Amino acid sequence: MREPPGTTGLILNEPLLWEKGKKGRRGFSLPRRDVGFYPLDEESFGEGPDFPDLSEMDVVRHYTRLSTWNFGVDTGMYPLGSCTMKYNPKVNEKLANLPGFSGAHPLLPFHHCQGALKLMFELERLLAEITGMDAVSLQPAAGAQGELTGMLLIHSYHKTKGRPRSKILVPDTAHGTNPASAALCGYRPVAVKSNEAGVLSPEPVAQAMDEDTAGIMVTNPNTLGLFEENIQEVSEIVHKKGGLVYCDGANMNAVMGMVDMGEIGVDVLHLNLHKTFSTPHGGGGPGSGPLCVKDYLQRFLPVPRILHEKSEYILSEDFPESVGKVHAFYGNFGVMAKAYCYIRSMGPENLKKASQLAVLNANYIKESLKGVFHLAYDRPCMHECVFSDRTQRAFKVTTLDMAKRLMDYGFHPPTIYFPLVVSGAIMIEPTETESKENLDLFIEACKSIAKEAEEEPELLRTAPRRSRTRRMDETAAARRPCLAG
Amino acid sequence: MRYLPHTEDDISSMLQAVGTGSLDELFSVVPENCRRKKPLNLPEAVTEWELNELMQALSSTVASAPDYKVFMGAGSYEHYLPASVNSLLGRSEFVTSYTPYQAEMSQGTLQAIYEYQTLVARLLGMEVANASLYDGASALAEALLMAIRVTGRKRVAVSCLVHPLYRRVVKTYLEPTGYEIMELPRLKNGRTDLGPLADLDGPAALAVQSPNFFGCIENLRLMGEKAHERGALFITCFTEPLAYGIVKNPGSQGADIACGEGQSFGIPPSFGGPALGMFASMAKYVRNMPGRLVGQTLDMEGKRGFVLTLATREQHIRREKATSNICTNNSLCALGAAIYMASLGGTGTRELARLNHDKAEYLKAELKRAGFKLPFDCPTFHEFVVEFPAGFELRHKELLGKNIVAGLPLAPYYPELCNHYLLCVTETKSKEDMDVLVREVAS
Numbered sequence: 022m023r024e025p026p027g028t029t030g031l032i033l034n035e036p037l038l039w040e041k042g043k044k045g046r047r048g049f050s051l052p053r054r055d056v057g058f059y060p061l062d063e064e065s066f067g068e069g070p071d072f073p074d075l076s077e078m079d080v081v082r083h084y085t086r087l088s089t090w091n092f093g094v095d096t097g098m099y100p101l102g103s104c105t106m107k108y109n110p111k112v113n114e115k116l117a118n119l120p121g122f123s124g125a126h127p128l129l130p131f132h133h134c135q136g137a138l139k140l141m142f143e144l145e146r147l148l149a150e151i152t153g154m155d156a157v158s159l160q161p162a163a164g165a166q167g168e169l170t171g172m173l174l175i176h177s178y179h180k181t182k183g184r185p186r187s188k189i190l191v192p193d194t195a196h197g198t199n200p201a202s203a204a205l206c207g208y209r210p211v212a213v214k215s216n217e218a219g220v221l222s223p224e225p226v227a228q229a230m231d232e233d234t235a236g237i238m239v240t241n242p243n244t245l246g247l248f249e250e251n252i253q254e255v256s257e258i259v260h261k262k263g264g265l266v267y268c269d270g271a272n273m274n275a276v277m278g279m280v281d282m283g284e285i286g287v288d289v290l291h292l293n294l295h296k297t298f299s300t301p302h303g304g305g306g307p308g309s310g311p312l313c314v315k316d317y318l319q320r321f322l323p324v325p326r327i328l329h330e331k332s333e334y335i336l337s338e339d340f341p342e343s344v345g346k347v348h349a350f351y352g353n354f355g356v357m358a359k360a361y362c363y364i365r366s367m368g369p370e371n372l373k374k375a376s377q378l379a380v381l382n383a384n385y386i387k388e389s390l391k392g393v394f395h396l397a398y399d400r401p402c403m404h405e406c407v408f409s410d411r412t413q414r415a416f417k418v419t420t421l422d423m424a425k426r427l428m429d430y431g432f433h434p435p436t437i438y439f440p441l442v443v444s445g446a447i448m449i450e451p452t453e454t455e456s457k458e459n460l461d462l463f464i465e466a467c468k469s470i471a472k473e474a475e476e477e478p479e480l481l482r483t484a485p486r487r488s489r490t491r492r493m494d495e496t497a498a499a500r501r502p503c504l505a506g
Numbered sequence: 507m508r509y510l511p512h513t514e515d516d517i518s519s520m521l522q523a524v525g526t527g528s529l530d531e532l533f534s535v536v537p538e539n540c541r542r543k544k545p546l547n548l549p550e551a552v553t554e555w556e557l558n559e560l561m562q563a564l565s566s567t568v569a570s571a572p573d574y575k576v577f578m579g580a581g582s583y584e585h586y587l588p589a590s591v592n593s594l595l596g597r598s599e600f601v602t603s604y605t606p607y608q609a610e611m612s613q614g615t616l617q618a619i620y621e622y623q624t625l626v627a628r629l630l631g632m633e634v635a636n637a638s639l640y641d642g643a644s645a646l647a648e649a650l651l652m653a654i655r656v657t658g659r660k661r662v663a664v665s666c667l668v669h670p671l672y673r674r675v676v677k678t679y680l681e682p683t684g685y686e687i688m689e690l691p692r693l694k695n696g697r698t699d700l701g702p703l704a705d706l707d708g709p710a711a712l713a714v715q716s717p718n719f720f721g722c723i724e725n726l727r728l729m730g731e732k733a734h735e736r737g738a739l740f741i742t743c744f745t746e747p748l749a750y751g752i753v754k755n756p757g758s759q760g761a762d763i764a765c766g767e768g769q770s771f772g773i774p775p776s777f778g779g780p781a782l783g784m785f786a787s788m789a790k791y792v793r794n795m796p797g798r799l800v801g802q803t804l805d806m807e808g809k810r811g812f813v814l815t816l817a818t819r820e821q822h823i824r825r826e827k828a829t830s831n832i833c834t835n836n837s838l839c840a841l842g843a844a845i846y847m848a849s850l851g852g853t854g855t856r857e858l859a860r861l862n863h864d865k866a867e868y869l870k871a872e873l874k875r876a877g878f879k880l881p882f883d884c885p886t887f888h889e890f891v892v893e894f895p896a897g898f899e900l901r902h903k904e905l906l907g908k909n910i911v912a913g914l915p916l917a918p919y920y921p922e923l924c925n926h927y928l929l930c931v932t933e934t935k936s937k938e939d940m941d942v943l944v945r946e947v948a949s
Contacts (some may be wrong), residue, residue, distance in 0.1 A: 038621045049588055053856055055937040058860075059867035065885045067754035069859065070629040074851035077590050084594040084618070084845055091614030093602030101604055108509055109602050112554050121565030127567055127582050127778030128914055130906060131541055136564035137777045150547055162640035162779060165821070165833040201821035201831035205651075206682040208828045237823035245937040248536050250697025279533055282541040295781075299509075304615040305605035305798070305835025307640070307780035319859035323678075344826045345678035349581055349671045349767070362561065368551025371507045377529040378512055384524045386530060401526075428611055436607075440824070456511035457520060457830040483806070493807040495609075498700045498803035498815040502792065504634050506623040506802070 025466050026097055027431030032489045035086040037506055042073035048080045052188065053435040090489050092433050094301075098459050100386075102405045102436035102448025103196070103244055105274045105296035110363065113299070116359035123127065131335045134398025137354065142327045144154075144361045145311075153281030154313035158322040160352040164271055167291030168202035168238075169308025173344040174289060174314065174321045175235050175265050176206045181342060182263075190229055190237040190259075192221055193442050194245055196269055199238045206233060216441060219245040219398040223254040230258055235449055236265035236288075242272045244440040244448070245398055246383060246405035248280075256286025265289060270313070273297040274452070275380055275404035288315050297361035310354035321346055378453035379404040382460060386449055389464045393471045397443040405450035409443050418474040420445040422481035426473065429487045430466035443456035507551070533656055568777075569911070575939050576911040579889050579930030580719070581642065581669050582778060583770045586934060591772050591845045605798070605835045609813045610805075613769040615837055616812035619800040622844040629750050629847070630764040630853075632759025632786035635819030637840035638797025638832050639783025642767025646713065646743050647679035648796045649763045649785065653711035653739040654685060655794050655829065661686040662711045663738070665698040667718035669745055670919040683797025691712075693764070696722040696882025696891065697767040700732050709733075713741040715766075716756070717749055718926065719919075721889030722882055723867075728873045739763060739791075746770055747784060748841075749887040751859025772846030773839055782839035793819060859932060862888040866931040869940045877949045881926065889930045891916065891923075894947065898925055905946055912947055 059321040072325070075083070093099070099106035117123070125137050134150040145157040161167035172189075179186050189208040191199050193215055200210040211229055216222045220243065237259050249255070256266045274297040282290050292311040294300050302308070314322060324343045325336035336351075367375065380403050387396065387406035394408035410420040424434035425445070436448040451460060473480050485491065509808045512520075517529065526532050533541070552560065569576070571584060574706060595601075599614060606612030619637050628636035638933075639645040650662050662680075666689050673689070680687060688706050698714050712733035716724035726742060731741035742756040744766035750756075756764035768782035769775065787795060793816065801815035814835075821828040866888040870880060879893040892900075892913065901911060905912045913927035920926070931940065 037617070037619075038844075039624070042851070045853065047851055047854050048590065049854045049858070051587075051854065052586060052861065053936075054861055054864075056868040059864045061752060061860075061863070062885045065754060066752050067758065069751050069856035070625075070755070070852055072625060072847055072855060074853050075848055077588075077849065077924045080783070080845065080848050081590055081594060083848070085597065085843075087614040087618055088597040089614065090592075090612075090617070091599040091603050092611040093599045095598040095602045099602075099604070106602075106604060110509060112557060114596070114601070116557065116561040116565075118759070119561060119565035121568035121570050123774035123776050124570030124584070125568045125777040126570075126578055126584070126775050126911070128578060128580055129576075129911070133569035133906065133911075134567075134777065135573075136567035137668065139567075140564050147548060162781075163832075163834045165639060165831045168643070169912040171681060171913070173678065181936055187719035197820075197822035197825050197828075198831050198833050200826035201828040204826040204828075205679070205831055209526075213573070225576070248540075250535065250537050250540070253537075253539060261575075276536075279542055280536060280540055282877070284542070285540045301601045301838075302604040303601055303839075304603050304612070304619075304837030304841070306638075306837055307839055309832060340921040345681070345918050346671065346674045347644065347678055348779065349641050349669065349675060349781070353640075353779035353781075354777035355774075355780050358561075362557055365549065365552050365560065366554070366557055367507065367509070369546035369548040371510065371551055372546060372548070374529075376509060376887050377532065378510060378517075380532045380730065381512075381517065381520055381524070381529065384526070385520045388524050401532070403535075404605055419602075424608070433611060434608055454509055454511065457516040466846070485610050488813040490610055490613055490809050491807050493609045493805050493811050493813045494803050495813050495815065498801040499818075500815045502799075502816060503798055503802040504620075504792070504815075505627045506620070 023462060025430040025462055027429050027487060029487045030091060030166040035083055035440060038091040039073040041079055042075040044074050046074040046076045048075050048077040081237050097431055098455055098463055099452045100435050100449045102450040103271060105450060105452055106132055107299055107452040108454035109299055109301040113359040116362050117355050122358055123426055125378040128213040135334055138327055140361055141357060142329060142334055144357055147364050148292060148311055148313060151277055152313045153283035154324060155316040156319040157311050157313045158452060159321040159349050159357055161179050161313045162348050162353050163308040163311040164310040165198040165202060166289060166347055169205055169311050169345050170323060171267050171289045171291055172202050173207040177321045177344050178318060179235055186233050186235040188234045190234060194240060194243040194440050195238060195240055196244065199269060214423045215463055219247045220249050221251055221255055222259060223251050224284050226255050227258045230262045230264060232262055236267055238267045238269060240269040240272060242403040245407050245458060246402040248403055252285050271296060272404060277375055279376055283315060288318060294360040296358050298361040300356045300359040307353050307356055309353040375453045382451040382453060382455060385460055386451055386464065390467055393468050394447060405448060408447040410445035413474045416474050416478045418478045418481050420447050422484060423470055425492060426470050426481045426484035427466060428485040432463055432466060436501060454456060561586050566800055574909045574911060577929050577943060578911050578914045580914045581767060581788060582775045583746060583932055584775060585770055585932055585935050588849055591849060594845050600841055606812065606814060613811060616800050618841050618844055619837060620802060620812045622840045623800060625847045626784055627786055629747060630786045631755035632764050633789040634792050635786035636795060636797045638834060639785050639836060640834060641781035642745055643675035644705045645765040645783035645785050646672050649741045649765045650676060650711055650713060652657055652794050652796060653741060656676050656739060656791055657708035657710040659708045660711050661706055663688045663690055663703050663706055665690045665714040667692055667698050667714040667720060668713060668743055669719050673681060681926050696720045696884050697724050703732060709736050709738040711739045711741050713743060715743040717887045720882055720891045721758060721886040722884035723753055726756060726759035748859050751855040752863060753887060768843045772842035780839055782836055782843055794829055797832040798835045807843050861933050865935060866890060869931050872940060872944045876944050888932060889928060892927050892929055894927060895926050896925055910943060910946060914941060
């Protein structure tokens, strides 16, 4: 096989911050003191924090070394299923940091922040067009907060109708955040099983749906990477009983320009700008989780809303039925600016092509690895495909072992043990920004690992071997938590 | 398009491998009635150079430093950002990674968060901190929900001097589940009036902010005692973590949970977000905490390392029984804060905090000298309230034209406080800036 990217290198040790430094050092240019000292009242004022004192280079070396222990999309292929680890364009980072954006105080008078408001107003319109929904709120700061806002909105909708409901349907292929978000609104999640093809059938939905059920939370495409082909029938069933259809849009990267979510019966949908719209994941945050709704639900969206009146953009609180606020200000503006740059750089044709290529890449991996790992559902997939360790279990090798071994080959492992409906799941989402050569290298690495599983399983069980640290004792970490030094 | 690497040849050979004739045919699993009929109606793609111009045009319309002197804080603060912080924060190994599920490939993120947790715990005088919450407002909402879980009670008391926008987020979070919020009034001196707490049956929590929205430092010790007498958890909230460079920390004053906004530490205002929800509590409550936690452990060769831990509280395992639906690991913002704290060090944090305080005191003194009223006489950190003469609204507007934002009018938030403005001074304002401000508001 060709040489995979994984190798060993010169990796430097680095202690904890407070294990270095010396009292009296400083890594910060303190601004000139041009005023006198004023007394500090003893009741209110005290000692200040016990932080280590470091020089500027101490700090720079510390974090530079730490960064080399990390793997990012810029380092290599990161096929983490359901996370859409696509390339994060550099120009977007630069432009989101323009002084007028990064330096903008959120409570400026409207007239003095027109550019920021215009960007948000236009981004709302762009996202509405891409999803096929009518109105958008950019306020939720993450996907899970978008879900929560969606649930709050559904809750308000039923309350306004005078009939609050107590349950919500959640398919077994849903993200874990779905039931947790529903529970925050006091809803009892009712699980609906997916069928043998990995999608929702109308029948179990019809059985579970009643007039005490607020609606359904569907992820489409779902977490098996499959398109919910019965979505229109499912939506009709839910709507007939007065419920609403919530779509977790985390997987929107599969269907841009291909599916109109508004047309297929979705009433409420959240997006993850850090997935579909290329903003970096930043080690897990900050993200942004805009909420998109149909026109008749617009009045419940969080306030303030951005309006364009008399050729000026303004923020309006005048929506008495709104669910309220979920963020102190307007959400993660810095993330929105990057997503806006992405959409403007891509344009309509390239967005559609991105989805097509994301689906092509996933199907290519699925077909290439079909005989190597057990494929949970052998049918055309969307942007991701789900395998399992069923074949390798015969050699007492698990999904975890194979994931760890992939690191030695220079790849970030896929999502593992999710979705829960597939035992020992290996969920691969290559995204459209990986080239055929990268996919081929990944496929070869997987094949080589499958061979090792048969011939040298110990290699896998003790992987990774090339990383700076070996496999971590997670049990000990949880049993005797050490959360601060 | 430079972000899409596929050549026509790649596409056709891959389609062949998949056994499909065209890119459109890949979507044959999407039923016809679910397919989008019309093409996306979006503006045509722009080049990198056109994008630069387009964004610069938008950015240039926004009032910001150094062209504008903004004497306004209220939960978003302008501080100097060292070049080293921005440079380190731009390291793409941090920026383009995901939540550190695979510990061996994410030790950089994990150690940095462990260090952040430690620094925040030390700053706030608490035992455990995490890096998982979006902003100060939702951190407070999560803190109240946590207190409700810990105590099994359903009512909370929140001071009216907690940031008004935070209180609105709290209301949104607590409303659907029917938890009751009692708003505590204020005293004449700009501090919270705890009197009505005595009337609240079985409070789960008492939440106050210090320095509060008016900038006044609350008597936390006394309030903590009152909360504990009633069996409630004592939650303290903040919008300016730099205050704890000199102000007594919440842990030393009896706080059970300390939470708030961390934007001041290395994160630009950015029109209100991304921000950083700081969250800390005492160790005995750790299993009720929302969000992710990083813990120290050993690898199979006995080398020190770090992992995400205590995950059994979380949504991906506990689903609807989780302590929160939080999935975010607000890593990049936490990293910015950690680098900032490390750069300042203990000595620098204290000195910078003192400088902020003294500058605000200077401005207070000068405003007083110019004949303006400072209605609240409690100690403050770097924000305070001024009462300007009736009709000041017009002058405030005129000053905008001179590139000065002379504070935040309080009337929209506290209707009884017309002509009252909340002013903020950080290290970014020179003595001269303040002298100009005093001159301008007085003329």
